[in-house]
Amino acid sequence: MKRFIGFIKKEFYHIFRDRRSLFILFGMPIAQILLFGFAITNEINNVDIAILDHSKDASTEEIINKISASKYFTVKQILTREADIETAFKKGKIKAVLNFEKHFSRNLIKQNQATIQIITDATDPNTANSITNYINAILQNYQQEKNRAIVVEYQIIPQTRMVYNPELKSVFMFVPGVMTIILMLVSAMMTSISITREKELGTMEILLVSPLKPFQVIIGKVVPYIFLSVINAAVIVLLSIFIFKMPLQGSLILLGLESVLFIITSLALGILISTIAETQQSAMMISLMGLMLPVILLSGFIFPISSMPVALQVISNIIPAKWFIIIIKGIMLKGVGMAFIWKETLILMGMTLFFIGLSVKKYKIRLE
Amino acid sequence: MKEENVIEVNQLTKTFGDFTAVNTISFEVKKGEIFGFLGANGAGKTTAMKMLIGISKPSSGEATVAGFDVYSQPESIKKNIGYMSQKFALYDDLTVKENITFFGGIYGLPRKKIWEKREQLISELGLENISNKLVGSLPLGWKQKLSFSVSLLHDPKIVFLDEPTGGVDPITRRQFWEMIYKAADQGTTIFVTTHYMDEAEYCDRVSIMVEGKIEALDTPKKLKEQFKVDSMNDVFLKLARIPSPTLPKGKGENTDCN
Amino acid sequence: MGISLSNISKSYKKVKAVQDISFKVNPGELFGLIGPDGAGKTTIFRILTTLLIPDKGTATVAGFDVVKDFKAIRKAVGYMPGRFSLYQDLTVEENLTFFATIFGTTIEENYDLIEDIYVQIEPFKDRRAGKLSGGMKQKLALSCALIHKPKVLFLDEPTTGVDPVSRKEFWEMLKRLQKKGITILVSTPYMDEAALCDRIALIQGGEILEIDTPEAIVSQFPKTIYNVGADNMYKLIQSLQQYEHVYSVFPFGEFVHYTDQRDSFEMADLQSYLEKEGLTDINIEVTHPNIEDAFMELAR
Numbered sequence: 001m002k003r004f005i006g007f008i009k010k011e012f013y014h015i016f017r018d019r020r021s022l023f024i025l026f027g028m029p030i031a032q033i034l035l036f037g038f039a040i041t042n043e044i045n046n047v048d049i050a051i052l053d054h055s056k057d058a059s060t061e062e063i064i065n066k067i068s069a070s071k072y073f074t075v076k077q078i079l080t081r082e083a084d085i086e087t088a089f090k091k092g093k094i095k096a097v098l099n100f101e102k103h104f105s106r107n108l109i110k111q112n113q114a115t116i117q118i119i120t121d122a123t124d125p126n127t128a129n130s131i132t133n134y135i136n137a138i139l140q141n142y143q144q145e146k147n148r149a150i151v152v153e154y155q156i157i158p159q160t161r162m163v164y165n166p167e168l169k170s171v172f173m174f175v176p177g178v179m180t181i182i183l184m185l186v187s188a189m190m191t192s193i194s195i196t197r198e199k200e201l202g203t204m205e206i207l208l209v210s211p212l213k214p215f216q217v218i219i220g221k222v223v224p225y226i227f228l229s230v231i232n233a234a235v236i237v238l239l240s241i242f243i244f245k246m247p248l249q250g251s252l253i254l255l256g257l258e259s260v261l262f263i264i265t266s267l268a269l270g271i272l273i274s275t276i277a278e279t280q281q282s283a284m285m286i287s288l289m290g291l292m293l294p295v296i297l298l299s300g301f302i303f304p305i306s307s308m309p310v311a312l313q314v315i316s317n318i319i320p321a322k323w324f325i326i327i328i329k330g331i332m333l334k335g336v337g338m339a340f341i342w343k344e345t346l347i348l349m350g351m352t353l354f355f356i357g358l359s360v361k362k363y364k365i366r367l368e
Numbered sequence: 369m370k371e372e373n374v375i376e377v378n379q380l381t382k383t384f385g386d387f388t389a390v391n392t393i394s395f396e397v398k399k400g401e402i403f404g405f406l407g408a409n410g411a412g413k414t415t416a417m418k419m420l421i422g423i424s425k426p427s428s429g430e431a432t433v434a435g436f437d438v439y440s441q442p443e444s445i446k447k448n449i450g451y452m453s454q455k456f457a458l459y460d461d462l463t464v465k466e467n468i469t470f471f472g473g474i475y476g477l478p479r480k481k482i483w484e485k486r487e488q489l490i491s492e493l494g495l496e497n498i499s500n501k502l503v504g505s506l507p508l509g510w511k512q513k514l515s516f517s518v519s520l521l522h523d524p525k526i527v528f529l530d531e532p533t534g535g536v537d538p539i540t541r542r543q544f545w546e547m548i549y550k551a552a553d554q555g556t557t558i559f560v561t562t563h564y565m566d567e568a569e570y571c572d573r574v575s576i577m578v579e580g581k582i583e584a585l586d587t588p589k590k591l592k593e594q595f596k597v598d599s600m601n602d603v604f605l606k607l608a609r610i611p612s613p614t615l616p617k618g619k620g621e622n623t624d625c626n
Numbered sequence: 627m628g629i630s631l632s633n634i635s636k637s638y639k640k641v642k643a644v645q646d647i648s649f650k651v652n653p654g655e656l657f658g659l660i661g662p663d664g665a666g667k668t669t670i671f672r673i674l675t676t677l678l679i680p681d682k683g684t685a686t687v688a689g690f691d692v693v694k695d696f697k698a699i700r701k702a703v704g705y706m707p708g709r710f711s712l713y714q715d716l717t718v719e720e721n722l723t724f725f726a727t728i729f730g731t732t733i734e735e736n737y738d739l740i741e742d743i744y745v746q747i748e749p750f751k752d753r754r755a756g757k758l759s760g761g762m763k764q765k766l767a768l769s770c771a772l773i774h775k776p777k778v779l780f781l782d783e784p785t786t787g788v789d790p791v792s793r794k795e796f797w798e799m800l801k802r803l804q805k806k807g808i809t810i811l812v813s814t815p816y817m818d819e820a821a822l823c824d825r826i827a828l829i830q831g832g833e834i835l836e837i838d839t840p841e842a843i844v845s846q847f848p849k850t851i852y853n854v855g856a857d858n859m860y861k862l863i864q865s866l867q868q869y870e871h872v873y874s875v876f877p878f879g880e881f882v883h884y885t886d887q888r889d890s891f892e893m894a895d896l897q898s899y900l901e902k903e904g905l906t907d908i909n910i911e912v913t914h915p916n917i918e919d920a921f922m923e924l925a926r
Contacts (some may be wrong), residue, residue: 006727010716017715202711206770209675209705211697212728365696367677408789409760508663535786535815537662537830538918539925542876546863549877553860563789566818569879588880600879601818604790 003212007220014194015224025190029182029232030239036174037244044130049096050077050088055104059114066142067098072134089121096120096131175240176328177301179233180321183259184295186229187266188273189287191221195274196283205367214365222267229263230256249335255328258341261348262324266291268355269320275362295321323347372399374525374557375420380429382415389415391580392429397526402548402558404571404588406600408608412580413561414530420559421528422446434525447475450519453530457515460504464495467503468518475522482521489517509540516547526557534564545570565601574600576607583607627653627688627777628809629674634683636669643669644832646683651811651825656804658823659813660917666832667813668708671782674811675705688777688809701729704776708783710767714756718747718766721755722773729774739806740769743799761792768799779803781812785819797822817918828921835924840917847915847923849873849885852893855909856900865903869896876922883919 016022049067053060068075077088079097088094099117101107108114118135120128198204207217237255240246248255269291277283296302298312299321305313316322323344330336330344338345375397382390390412397403407413418424420433422442431438434448458467465486472482490499493513503511512532519527529548533541548570552558560571568574568588575585584591584607588600595603629651636643644666651657659667672678674687676696684691690698712721722744726733737744747765750758755766764784771779781800785793797819804810812823820826821840828835828843836843856862859877866875866884873885884896893910900908 003728003730006724010713010720010724013716013720014713201714202707202709203713205672205675205677205707206705206711206725207728208677209700209703210725210728211701211730366679367672408791409787535663537665537925538817538922539876540662542922545877546860549860549863553858565790566816566879570877601790605794608789608791 004216004220007212007216008223011194011220011224015228021190025186025228026232026235028185029178029236032178032182033175033236033239034243036178037240044072044127044134046074047072047095047127047131048076048093049073049098049131050079050085050094051075052079052082052085052097052099054102055100057103057105059105059108060100063100063116063139063142064098067135067138070134070138085119089119094121095127096135098135172244172246172333174301175236175244175246176325176332177296177299179236179259179328180262180299180301180324181292181295182232182236183229183263183324184266184269184291184321185287186232187225187263188270188291189284190228191225191267191270192273192277192283192287193280195221195271196277196280199274200279208365208367214363215360218271218359218363222271225267225270226260226263229266230260233259233263246332248332250331250337254338255331258324258327258331258345258348261345261352262320262327265320265324265348265352265355268352268359272355272359272362275359275364294319298322299325301325320348320351373397374399374434375403375559376430376432377420378430380416380419380431381427382412382419382424383427388580390419390426393577393580393582395575395582395585397557397559399525399557400552400555402552402560402570402572404568404574405559405561405577406563406565406568406574406604407577408563411577413563413577416577417528417530417559417561420445421449421451447522448525450522450524450527451530452515452519452527452532454512454532454534458503458511458518461502463502464490464499464506464514467514468521471518472521477522485521489521493517509536509544512536513540513544513547516544520551520556524556526559527551529558529560529562531562531564531567532560533567534562565599565604568600568604576604578608628655629657629685629687629778629811631670631674631685632683634670634673634680634685636673636678636680636682642832644673647829647832647834648683649827649834649837651809653809654804654807656800656810656812656822656824658820658826659811659829660815660817660820660826660921661813661829662815664831665829667829668782669832670829671705671707671780671811671813675703675780676700702777704771704774704779706767706771706779706781706784708786710763712755712763712767712770715754717752717754718758719751721766722769725770726773731774733773736773736775739775739803740772742802743772744769746795760788761795764788764792764796765799768796772803776808778809778811781810783813783815785814785816793819817916817921820917826917828917828924830921830925835921843920844915844917847920849915849923851913851915851919852884852886852896853878853881853909853911853913854884854896854900855881855907856905857907858905861903862900862905865900865905869899874922874926876919878918881913883913 051064053064064075067073076094079085079088085097085099088097097119099119101115101117104114116139118132120131122128198207237248241248270287273283273286273290277286298305298316298319300316301321305316305322308316327341327344330341373396377396378394379392380390380394381388381392393416405413405417415424419426419438420431422433422438422445426438433445436444436448438445459470462470468486468489469482472485477485490496495510495514498506503514506514516529516532533544536544548558560567562568571588573585573587574591575582577583584603586594591600591603592598595606597603597606632648634647635645647666647670659670661667669678673680673692674685676692676699679693686692687699688702690702692699713724716724722733743765747762747769750762755763758766768781768784771781785796788796800810800812823840825837825839826843827837854862854866862882863875863877866872866882871887871891873887874883876883897908897910
């Protein structure tokens with residue numbers, strides 16, 4: 001036991017003496033969370049639009065007022081000719097143009113129908129979509145107000161309610177993803193690098209030719225990173241709760257335990273990588289390419305899994321991050337307990353055991 | 369034959385912060401001479417050599433190499449010298465031919481000249497059968513002989529050798545020295561940096577650097593007489609005070625440690 | 627408590643690293659493996675320290691089999707791999723403490739064994755290993771390999787890349803350790819270090835050329851060696867190589883070691899031949915062979 005503690009002590013020396021890595025270790029989660037929380041967002045706010053009003057009557061004015069009164073849009077430009085539309089877009093400031101047809105009010109009253117053309121800049125399709133939806137909603141709302149006096153025989157009024165994230169804050173979606181990436185990266189990359197570093201330095205030879213057992217070396221490498229990763233997870237959760245007002249509906253203890261489980265999964269992956277990689281550089285490459293990319297692309301963190309091609313959907317099942325993201329979203333946003341996430345937990349456990357088994361099998365007590 | 373100096377160094381100094389790595393050294397090297405530049409790790413020999421090959425600016429003093437000033441004409445120096453170190457010599461993942469072509473190319477030799485030199489070199493070293501093999505698959509001794517020949521491709525006036533024969537078997541090593549004697553006989557100056565004292569025995573003259581200063585400079589024979597010992601190793605043992613246990617501060621790690 | 631290898635062979639993919647190696651190191655002996663890079667020295671060390679399994683043959687260290695009893699060997703030996711394997715970001719003292727702990731001991735417990743080595747680096751015990759000079763790293767690595775009082779000590783090229791002063795001190799330390807009853811197997815590419823060992827094995831290309839005491843190896847040299855000097859080294863070598871009775875010509879520092887095919891030969895003949903070749907300042911004298919001469923003769 002004394003040997004083991006001595007080993008862990010040495011690992012902590014390595015970690016705390018390497019200021020740069022330490023900074024990355026703790027600076028990165030904070031930077032990422034803030035970045036995703038503030039800068040990268042799917043919501044639209046203060047989008048600049050232009051108006052081309054061929055009617056200039058009471059109705060168009062009402063609609064324009066309604067739109068510019070909303071926090072979503074700012075009317076930046078009033079155009080006079082159709083030809084100006086393209087120039088406005090090309091300058092790049094304007095994301096959408098509303099084109100009211102001639103005699104808008106008259107048509108509305110006389111023919112019960114009038115047209116507005118909504119032209120959006122679709123270089124960013126997501127934003128274009130959102131803009132159209134928001135404008136449609138505003139128009140519908142205007143229509144309902146107008147129709148209140150008139151009795152319509154049949155009318156379906158959809159009442160939408162967004163649950164678990166009523167304000168549709170994208171940070172709620174990013175926090176679980178960022179947390180997953182960070183835990184994966186810290187755990188897998190850092191352990192695999194720290195093991196391969198000993199191979200490169202030649203100290204692994206001495207460790208092998210010592211009474212330390214292989215599993216002691218592995219556990220010794222892993223323990224400090226479990227500790228660091230738990231701190232990291234806590235920092236992320238605290239930041240998201242206190243800065244982004246993300247709710248924690250479920251049990252904190254359950255969240256903690258699930259995080260530890262995922263950390264162990266990632267550590268097992270890190271050890272597996274270190275049994276394949278001979279140098280720190282290749283360990284880093286394998287961790288980045290082999291772990292980071294799938295986590296970002298296939299875990300459902302950014303791109304919804306349900307809209308992927310079937311083949312990718314199948315592949316996404318073998319990515320541990322996917323299950324962990326489902327678990328955290330469940331606990332933090334929906335407040336579910338073990339009863340609802342036991343399946344995902346079991347899958348993660350299975351994967352962990354598999355990776356540990358594989359790396360123990362691949363771990364060499366000799367050099368070859 | 370007129371004795372012309374191809375390297376002239378006068379009061380050359382290099383400081384890093386408070387630390388003086390090279391302390392007012394002065395010496396000359398003649399054309400066709402095999403000059404040994406010795407010193408323990410950290411004595412300042414690599415720093416001094418970097419100044420001579422034009423990749424580090426001296427703090428003070430003067431030096432000319434192949435007739436060019438180290439301050440103002442480093443590019444001309446680089447064109448007129450060859451360099452070979454034990455650590456980096458050739459690309460292991462290129463073939464013998466590709467290596468020769470590549471190094472000929474970076475010294476701006478015309479294609480036809482490279483081709484001629486390449487054939488000549490391959491036949492001189494007896495590499496005909498393996499000229500299309502990867503350099504990485506060759507034994508260390510062959511690599512080093514090839515590497516030395518490559519450093520001579522552009523007919524440099526001076527070749528700088530950094531610990532050229534460390535770890536090579538005794539026979540190959542002697543073949544290597546024969547190549548060096550040949551090059552020197554043809555008028556190429558050889559500047560050998562090393563801390564292997566037995567390499568020093570082969571040089572015409574050697575200088576021994578201790579803590580940034582040149583403490584001895586003469587032929588191996590005279591140095592041995594002067595210190596009344598049998599080998600350069602013993603000369604060195606007598607000269608070198610107990611070396612400072614750590615690398616000097618402010619120099620970063622291992623700038624001089626090979 | 628000694629070491630024995632019989633018919634050990636090991637290949638990596640296509641490359642034969644060592645072939646049919648057999649030798650014995652007696653308990654308490656200082657045994658040297660002398661050979662250039664790539665001779666197979668490190669492979670032999672790794673087989674003996676249980677890091678590699680030989681393809682063929684058997685070996686024992688301190689009475690234990692290197693394959694079956696690898697755990698027992700790992701407890702009983704000290705190993706210093708080439709390129710001093712230390713933790714660069716740990717201080718001198720932390721390195722030593724760490725290696726003591728993983729071997730289940732403390733610095734205090736075995737201090738007497740490392741004392742005369744460690745006192746030299748103790749003033750710098752708070753300095754990181756990465757900031758030490760080569761000689762100091764070497765001393766620290768040796769202290770680390772000794773901290774658990776091993777019965778057998780394996781030192782793979784401990785003096786490579788170290789300055790002559792540190793090399794000399796290092797061999798003095800090994801002699802003192804030997805007196806304390808530790809069996810030492812050391813490898814080196816420096817032929818001049820061979821004379822410092824009790825017995826040596828000359829090794830090249832994965833095969834052993836000769837095993838004996840350094841004195842015996844030198845005394846068995848079959849020829850008389852002449853030290854030849856002249857004003858122009860290159861011309862001298864060329865001329866000697868073209869001499870009709872030449873057996874071998876090897877440059878040796880400022881001289882050339884020359885041996886003749888004939889058993890008896892007159893130095894004057896050679897002298898006049900060289901003069902005819904246009905050489906001046908000719909100097910010929912009989913000299914003693916050394917290990918390097920012996921090595922080259924055996925490797926021919």
